[in-house]
Amino acid sequence: MAAGRLYRIEPAPSPxxxxxxxxARIGHECExxxxxxxxxxxxxxxxxxxxxxxxxxERARLIDAQLLMLGDRYFTAxxxxxxxxxxxxxxxxxxxxSDPILRATLAIEDAYLxxxxxxxxxxAQRLILALSEKRSRGQREIPADAILLAEDLPISxxxxxxxxxxxxxxxxxxxxxxxxxxxxxxxxIPALAGLDLGHRSLQTGxxxxxxxxxxxxxxxxxxxxxxxxxxxxxxxxxxxxxxxSGSSAGCVTRDGRxxxxxxxxxxxxxxxxxxxxxxxxxxLVRSEYLALLxxxxxxxxxxxxxxxxxxxxxxRPFSVTVRLYDPPSIQRLLAIESTAxxxxxxxxxxxxxxxxxxxxQLRVLLRAGAFGSLRVLVPKVTSVKQIREVxxxxxxxxxxxxxxxxxxxxxxxxxxxxxxxxxxxxxxRLAREVDFFSLxxxxxxxxxxxxxxxxxxxxxxxxxxxGVLRTISRAIHAARRGNIPLETCGEAAGQxxxxxxxxxxxxxxxxxxxxxxxxxxxxxQSTDWATARRVAERALQCxxxxxxxxxxxxxxxDHPLRAAPCP
Amino acid sequence: xxxxxxxxxxxxLHARASARLVQVANxxxxxxxxxxxxxxxxxxxxxxxxxxxxxxxxxxxxxxSASGIDELAAAExxxxxxxxxxxx
Numbered sequence: 001m002a003a004g005r006l007y008r009i010e011p012a013p014s015p016x017x018x019x020x021x022x023x024a025r026i027g028h029e030c031e032x033x034x035x036x037x038x039x040x041x042x043x044x045x046x047x048x049x050x051x052x053x054x055x056x057x058e059r060a061r062l063i064d065a066q067l068l069m070l071g072d073r074y075f076t077a078x079x080x081x082x083x084x085x086x087x088x089x090x091x092x093x094x095x096x097x098s099d100p101i102l103r104a105t106l107a108i109e110d111a112y113l114x115x116x117x118x119x120x121x122x123x124a125q126r127l128i129l130a131l132s133e134k135r136s137r138g139q140r141e142i143p144a145d146a147i148l149l150a151e152d153l154p155i156s157x158x159x160x161x162x163x164x165x166x167x168x169x170x171x172x173x174x175x176x177x178x179x180x181x182x183x184x185x186x187x188x189i190p191a192l193a194g195l196d197l198g199h200r201s202l203q204t205g206x207x208x209x210x211x212x213x214x215x216x217x218x219x220x221x222x223x224x225x226x227x228x229x230x231x232x233x234x235x236x237x238x239x240x241x242x243x244x245s246g247s248s249a250g251c252v253t254r255d256g257r258x259x260x261x262x263x264x265x266x267x268x269x270x271x272x273x274x275x276x277x278x279x280x281x282x283x284l285v286r287s288e289y290l291a292l293l294x295x296x297x298x299x300x301x302x303x304x305x306x307x308x309x310x311x312x313x314x315x316r317p318f319s320v321t322v323r324l325y326d327p328p329s330i331q332r333l334l335a336i337e338s339t340a341x342x343x344x345x346x347x348x349x350x351x352x353x354x355x356x357x358x359x360x361q362l363r364v365l366l367r368a369g370a371f372g373s374l375r376v377l378v379p380k381v382t383s384v385k386q387i388r389e390v391x392x393x394x395x396x397x398x399x400x401x402x403x404x405x406x407x408x409x410x411x412x413x414x415x416x417x418x419x420x421x422x423x424x425x426x427x428x429r430l431a432r433e434v435d436f437f438s439l440x441x442x443x444x445x446x447x448x449x450x451x452x453x454x455x456x457x458x459x460x461x462x463x464x465x466x467g468v469l470r471t472i473s474r475a476i477h478a479a480r481r482g483n484i485p486l487e488t489c490g491e492a493a494g495q496x497x498x499x500x501x502x503x504x505x506x507x508x509x510x511x512x513x514x515x516x517x518x519x520x521x522x523x524x525q526s527t528d529w530a531t532a533r534r535v536a537e538r539a540l541q542c543x544x545x546x547x548x549x550x551x552x553x554x555x556x557x558d559h560p561l562r563a564a565p566c567p
Numbered sequence: 568x569x570x571x572x573x574x575x576x577x578x579x580l581h582a583r584a585s586a587r588l589v590q591v592a593n594x595x596x597x598x599x600x601x602x603x604x605x606x607x608x609x610x611x612x613x614x615x616x617x618x619x620x621x622x623x624x625x626x627x628x629x630x631x632s633a634s635g636i637d638e639l640a641a642a643e644x645x646x647x648x649x650x651x652x653x654x655x
Contacts, residue, residue: 065586068615072589075616101616108622116582116619 001211002190003221003229004167007146008197008204019092029083033090036130041070043126062119069123075101091131098124142166147210147217149195149202153180168210170217172197182442182491183288184212185513186266190233192217250280251521257529259503261521262321262511264489265311268293273514274315278521281318282311283438283511284377284489301364308368319373321415321438321489321511322365324358324390326379362390362397369409377415377438382422387433390414418486419443424475431482439475439507441490444468463498464548464561469505469539476506487511496523497552497559503529504536523559531555568638571604571630572646576653579624588648589615597635599645604628612645623649
């Protein structure tokens, strides 16, 4: 809960594409072009640095070629000549200058050389992008008591603003399992998604209170609400929110079913709470973790081994589970880094980075595993082949480390995320290849229902969709037949009453944001597993969400279904 | 100073090799041009776009000419890059 003043962030109007500029602006356009050159050069240098760390040396040399293009005076002088002689805008001049080069390259007969036109095109596009973003910047000065309102808040922007201490934020798009919402919870920033920003009361400067837990944004609130918000916020930040539920580790339902509670880590500050909340290890380290730890500089191998090694030592005798990067998570990381460095968000590299990044990550994880127990989780699994590839890569990395006489874990447990329908169908076969499963409801639920993950109402209530329940149940049974433990690290595990349904379906190992653990423990300790099982069994027979919700309401009247979609 | 050289890389003077060549060329003060012997086209060795547009595939005959105070060393260095086999 937070009190402050609304601050709307309007989407920057995309400037109309100008081709010609008045003669008086020619000098200015040349200057803009030079600034864009500097900006793109910085971006490329950063990407290059990252590639240098892993097995990306080949790619790094291609970046060298692009850096030379930016410094090629035939090109730069050519662009400035076009600006001056044709009164062209900078971006128009970039196009006019690069197009003939591109055409000439595309005309090369040799396919391999012709393919290099991609690098030229990429440089031109980066320049044009840098030129178009130039004008929308500068609105980054926001007041300290801001409750941000934006149609869309990319995770990179949130990461940047979080360091400046915004009070809260609300977005028009994005649901409570969107990456931005998850990060907001980790950073303990009250947040709300799915707001109708068109409402005329939502004006910059209006005093407001935002309650993320209840999903309420109150405009012009009475003084007592503001005071309560301020007090609540102070308590939240001191971490005394739930003083009744001390740090008793372990969790057993009223009728004796033992439940393991682990922590999901997104933000570095969450690591401090692990002991206090009594987490039995870390069920998931999100890819954002390292980037937020050091947004301005990519940590090198030694530094990363140090970070993970410390986590591993900290949670002993429990284990740390790290999810490997998948291409979208790499994109998110790059976005966080590029915004933190003040450059426009770009989508560099695409899938090509995935491989060296993965190799580098496996090296780090195998080394950090030497300090205790570390588990590796493969994301977005759809087939057995992916697991075999990672296992083979792990073996090769282990050999590489042995060759260099570097200490490493003697073995790491390998797990598969079950977050696609294909994976649910393959659980039986996957069980022969992995040591554990982790159910990823954030992605699985929308996939079952054909929704987008970032949809505002995505999964808010849909955890209770009978089709979703049956899919989860099928995965649980198949894992049991294969004798492989199945845990979950989805956001539903940290929500009531959702978590009761999961426990009723048979899950006994849950991972959630550390702040949620005390509350979930308290709820589970006062719940009967037998009741949860009975509700789940009946829910599996239901035909509609409403019928399931009715069952839930009846069984647990103290745990109301949340009314509004909010993080 | 003029010296001929044949592209040794199986991939031709691709982007990475071109990048290396331009980096080497920029280390010298001489004016350096590379001529595609068959087509007669010549480009500035200090321009990456120029070098890439040579479209020099494996075995292409090139001629390097340099003029300036370090022309001997420059032409020699550039020719060596062109004659560099893969994997360097």
